[in-house]
Amino acid sequence: MQANQINAILSGTRSVLEGHLGMQVSSGKPTLQVNPVFSGQISVIVGMTGMLKVDLILGMTQKAVCAIISKMFGGMEIQEIDDMGWSAFSEFGNWVGAACCTELMNNGYEVNITPPIINEGESKFRSVHKFISIPFQVDENEIMVHVSAQQS
Amino acid sequence: MSKRILIVDDASFMRMMIKGFLTKHGYTIADEAANGMEAVEKYKQTTPDLVTMDITMPEMDGIEAVKAIRQMDPNAKIIMCSAMGQQNMVVQAIQAGARDFIVKPFQEDRVIEAIKKVLT
Numbered sequence: 037m038q039a040n041q042i043n044a045i046l047s048g049t050r051s052v053l054e055g056h057l058g059m060q061v062s063s064g065k066p067t068l069q070v071n072p073v074f075s076g077q078i079s080v081i082v083g084m085t086g087m088l089k090v091d092l093i094l095g096m097t098q099k100a101v102c103a104i105i106s107k108m109f110g111g112m113e114i115q116e117i118d119d120m121g122w123s124a125f126s127e128f129g130n131w132v133g134a135a136c137c138t139e140l141m142n143n144g145y146e147v148n149i150t151p152p153i154i155n156e157g158e159s160k161f162r163s164v165h166k167f168i169s170i171p172f173q174v175d176e177n178e179i180m181v182h183v184s185a186q187q188s
Numbered sequence: 189m190s191k192r193i194l195i196v197d198d199a200s201f202m203r204m205m206i207k208g209f210l211t212k213h214g215y216t217i218a219d220e221a222a223n224g225m226e227a228v229e230k231y232k233q234t235t236p237d238l239v240t241m242d243i244t245m246p247e248m249d250g251i252e253a254v255k256a257i258r259q260m261d262p263n264a265k266i267i268m269c270s271a272m273g274q275q276n277m278v279v280q281a282i283q284a285g286a287r288d289f290i291v292k293p294f295q296e297d298r299v300i301e302a303i304k305k306v307l308t
Contacts, residue, residue: 151246
């Protein structure tokens with residue numbers, strides 16, 4: 037994993053949260069994650085393939101997911117997540133993946149996204165690849181951004 | 189009579205959003221499709237005035253669907269609405285026969301402006 041790859045992915049993720057959803061984002065200190073990676077209550081997993089193989093996991097609480105969905109619905113209050121809410125959250129994953137692809141392309145890596153997967157319920161991810169984990173403070177919620185990138 | 193539009197996106201949320209924009213501006217929804225194969229079928233059934241087409245979809249992606257629809261109807265008017273806005277993707281879509289390309293997330297007026305331009 038190289039710094040410019042990680043930075044591109046963080047920049048893409050941030051651009052969706054700040055630029056499109058209007059949320060305030062501040063990032064914390066990155067750490068190298070030793071297995072397992074904790075999912076949070078809900079996580080969205082975005083894959084990218086091409087010159088790089090990237091796994092991006094955004095783990096958060098249900099409250100954080102509701103806050104994101106609320107923004108996507110133009111500020112409507114969201115207490116529970118129904119099918120349309122899950123569709124919106126999956127689309128959020130799609131936007132993040134695409135924004136990261138654009139940033140990686142700008143850094144010379146041609147990549148494409150795979151459809152996002154949502155993991156509901158706390159679990160542990162185990163992988164042969166190492167992840168870098170960065171906490172994002174997003175308005176009053178925290179989102180853990182876990183990134184793994186390998187040259188293809 | 190208002191123009192009829194076929195909305196194609198695998199995300200029900202996106203279909204709902206686009207439907208909202210279109211009906212607010214007086215367009216009729218011809219139908220909806222959740223993947224490229226359904227899009228080709230629904231195009232045959234409804235012969236809409238215009239199609240909004242996502243790219244990353246299961247079964248058949250949007251670029252392949254554009255090619256298939258244009259083979260059936262060379263005059264088909266299709267606007268891509270996709271999160272994947274890289275240059276090579278835009279080029280592929282235009283070469284397949286799309287009339288315009290809007291990158292998600294998009295604003296309502298950008299969508300309506302693109303539709304008005306293609307339908308005149």
